[in-house]
Amino acid sequence: AAGVIQSPRHLIKEKRETATLKCYPIPRHDTVYWYQQGPGQDPQFLISFYEKMQSDKGSIPDRFSAQQFSDYHSELNMSSLELGDSALYFCASSLYGSGSSTDTQYFGPGTRLTVL
Amino acid sequence: AQTVTQSQPEMSVQEAETVTLSCTYDTSESDYYLFWYKQPPSRQMILVIRQEAYKQQNATENRFSVNFQKAAKSFSLKISDSQLGDAAMYFCAYRSDGGNQFYFGTGTSLTVIP
Numbered sequence: 001a002a003g004v005i006q007s008p009r010h011l012i013k014e015k016r017e018t019a020t021l022k023c024y025p026i027p028r029h030d031t032v033y034w035y036q037q038g039p040g041q042d043p044q045f046l047i048s049f050y051e052k053m054q055s056d057k058g059s060i061p062d063r064f065s066a067q068q069f070s071d072y073h074s075e076l077n078m079s080s081l082e083l084g085d086s087a088l089y090f091c092a093s094s095l096y097g098s099g100s101s102t103d104t105q106y107f108g109p110g111t112r113l114t115v116l
Numbered sequence: 117a118q119t120v121t122q123s124q125p126e127m128s129v130q131e132a133e134t135v136t137l138s139c140t141y142d143t144s145e146s147d148y149y150l151f152w153y154k155q156p157p158s159r160q161m162i163l164v165i166r167q168e169a170y171k172q173q174n175a176t177e178n179r180f181s182v183n184f185q186k187a188a189k190s191f192s193l194k195i196s197d198s199q200l201g202d203a204a205m206y207f208c209a210y211r212s213d214g215g216n217q218f219y220f221g222t223g224t225s226l227t228v229i230p
Contacts, residue, residue, distance in 0.1 A: 033216065042207060043161070045217035056216035088159055104151070105211075105218060107161035 002027055004093050004108035012114045013081050021076040021111045025093030031055065032074040033105055034066060035090040043090055049074055050096055081115045088112050118143045120210050122221035129198045130229050136183075137193045137224045139208030147213035150184065150191045155223070156204040164206070167191065169213075195226075203228045 005024040013019050025032050031050045035043040036059075045058035049068035060066070063081075068074045078085060089112075092105035119142045129135035141150070152164040167175045167184050174182050179199075183192045195202055208221040 031216070033218075035218075037159075042220040042222050043218075045219075048216040050216070058217055090161060092161075104149075104163060104166055106163065107153070109158075109160050112159075 004091055004106055006089075006091050006108035006111050008111060009109065010112050010114075012116065014116055015081055015083060017081050017115075019078045019081060019113060021078070021089055021091075021113070023074045023076070023091030023093075023108060025072050025074070025091075026106055029093035029095050029106075030072060031094045031096050032068055032072065033092040033094075034060075034074070034076050035092065035107075037088045037090060037110075039087070041087075046076070078113075083115050086113060086115045118145075118148075118210050118212065118219045120208050120219050120221040122206075122208055122224050124224045125222070126225045126227070128227040128229055129195070129202075131198055131200060133198055134194060134196045135198055135226065137195075137206050137208075137226065139191045139193070139221055141189050141191065141208075141210050141219075143189065143210065143212070145212050149211045149213070150182075151209040151211070151218070152180070152182070152191075152193045153207045153209060153220075154202075154204045155207060156201075161207075165193065198228050200228050200230060202226060 033048040034046040037043040046060040048056045052068045066076045088110045091108045148169045150167045154162045179196045205223045209218040
């Protein structure tokens with residue numbers, strides 16, 4: 001079965017540079033979520049989109065922005081990168097449906113961002 | 117905000133034995149979902165099992181089962197016949213009905229001893 005695809009898998013940037021992470025959800029999934037997992041930390045929710053509209057916002061810095069496109073893929077744009085942004089960034093997708101098993105979030109393999 | 121607590125940072129189990137990972141959560145909601153995710157060294161987040169709060173029956177997936185105690189706000193994961201491939205970090209997660217984000221616990225690192 002198709003899974004969530006994230007690209008790139010690894011990314012190395014310098015401080016103050018910008019980075020763009022991409023996420024391709026499972027086919028037919030309409031909701032995308034972004035999480036940040038620092039070393040030895042649990043995943044922290046950043047932001048989510050449903051049908052191309054922002055549906056929820058977590059601890060996403062103002063330097064970050066994200067959007068979901070018409071084909072449901074999503075991009076996380078990160079500017080003015082800081083050393084503390086080094087982390088594993090997960091994208092997850094789900095099919096919206098309150099009370100149904102399709103609300104489960106399925107995670108991609110993650111993008112490991114290293115800021116030097 | 118909901119909080120999820122995993123009080124066991126590390127656990128170990130002998131191969132073929134059974135181990136139980138603990139998770140408690142704090143919420144004022146009556147409808148919600150609970151999940152266990154496994155994160156092996158590859159760092160992939162893999163769904164292990166899910167439980168709907170309105171269901172009294174505990175969820176089971178092959179060797180994995182949960183003990184869901186709604187009144188106690190407890191959601192433990194039991195792994196039977198442990199295998200070497202079960203070695204991973206296990207995260208308990210909460211999601212409210214109609215909500216979007218997951219709230220994760222801090223994880224339990226499980227070691228399987230051959």
